[in-house]
Amino acid sequence: MKKAGMTAWRVLVVLLVSLLAFGMLLHYGRSTQTFSRLGSQGTEVTKIQTKLKQMGLYSGKTDGIYGSSTKKSVVTFQKQQGITADGIAGKQTLQALGISGGSSAMATGGQGKYSNNDIKLLATIVSAEARGEPYEGQVAVASVILNRVEHPSFPNTLAGVIYQPGAFSCLTDGGVNAAVSDSAYKAVRDAINGWDPSGGAIYYYNPVKSTSKWIFSRPVITVIGKHRFCS
Structure with missing residues (x-):
């Protein structure tokens, strides 16, 4: 009985550790995946649309919604820049567009570079x-x-x-x-x-x-x- 109890305890510990590790992986994935992609919404998407429109690559609304037309325009821009054309506005694509950081970078004392x-x-x-x-x-x-x-x-x-x-x-x-x-x-x-x-x-x-x-x-x-x- 004692051996069976020890075995059950070890199984429980392993299970708890696995669940904790899985939870950390989920949290890490969510916290680091901040790139704008199909379905994303927010000010970063608006910036992307504005930049693409200024370049004549996007003719839709600057509504902050990353729809199929925005993705198509991003792909066109990526091809022009020699960037992997995956339709995702990752770090390299944002830098090529002249957009730095995420939308949270604009929210301080004044606002961003503006006093x-x-x-x-x-x-x-x-x-x-x-x-x-x-x-x-x-x-x-x-x-x-x-x-x-x-x-x-x-x-x-x-x-x-x-x-x-x-x-x-x-x-x-x-x-x-x-x-x-x-x-x-x-x-x-x-x-x-x-x-x-x-x-x-x-x-x-x-x-x-x-x-x-x-x-x-x-x-x-x-x-x-x-x-x-x-x-």
């Missing part, structure tokens, strides 16, 4: 330029400004883009002096975190108010509220 003063400045412009627009339109205006910072045709700082002569009428017509709405701050943070309803646009205008013939020649990506967003 609290930057956020305040951007919110002031968004509030003035998109007053009365739907929330998505406010995010889109913020996104256009951020897209310009990353675009080679514009200054590479937020202040440089905002204060570029003639860039924003609210700086000259007094609109910038109005109180900044709470929604503008939220819109700015959403834009910084990767949501771009503008689809990668670098221009926007209200066709009722605009007097520039040139802006009407720009290809329209999307229309939100009273604004047309263009490339």
Whole structure:
């Protein structure tokens, strides 16, 4: 009886150790598998879609949902870059796209590379330029400004883009002096975190108010509220 009891105890110990090891493997797999792939959702996916759209490789919505069209565009990009074309946005693919880290890298004191003063400045412009627009339109205006910072045709700082002569009428017509709405701050943070309803646009205008013939020649990506967003 004593020997049988010892044997049963050893079997139980082995079973418990096996279950613990299996649980650790599951946890490790879940915690390290952070690459965006078919079925993924979030700000990293939005960044991927935005980058691919800017390259002319993706024509769908920048909705943060990694669907079949996003995967197809990633595969095309991977083939161009000589990366294994598996449709998964792994580390090498993200680096080639110019996307660093995961979406969590954007959530500190200011936000990412933007200070609290930057956020305040951007919110002031968004509030003035998109007053009365739907929330998505406010995010889109913020996104256009951020897209310009990353675009080679514009200054590479937020202040440089905002204060570029003639860039924003609210700086000259007094609109910038109005109180900044709470929604503008939220819109700015959403834009910084990767949501771009503008689809990668670098221009926007209200066709009722605009007097520039040139802006009407720009290809329209999307229309939100009273604004047309263009490339």
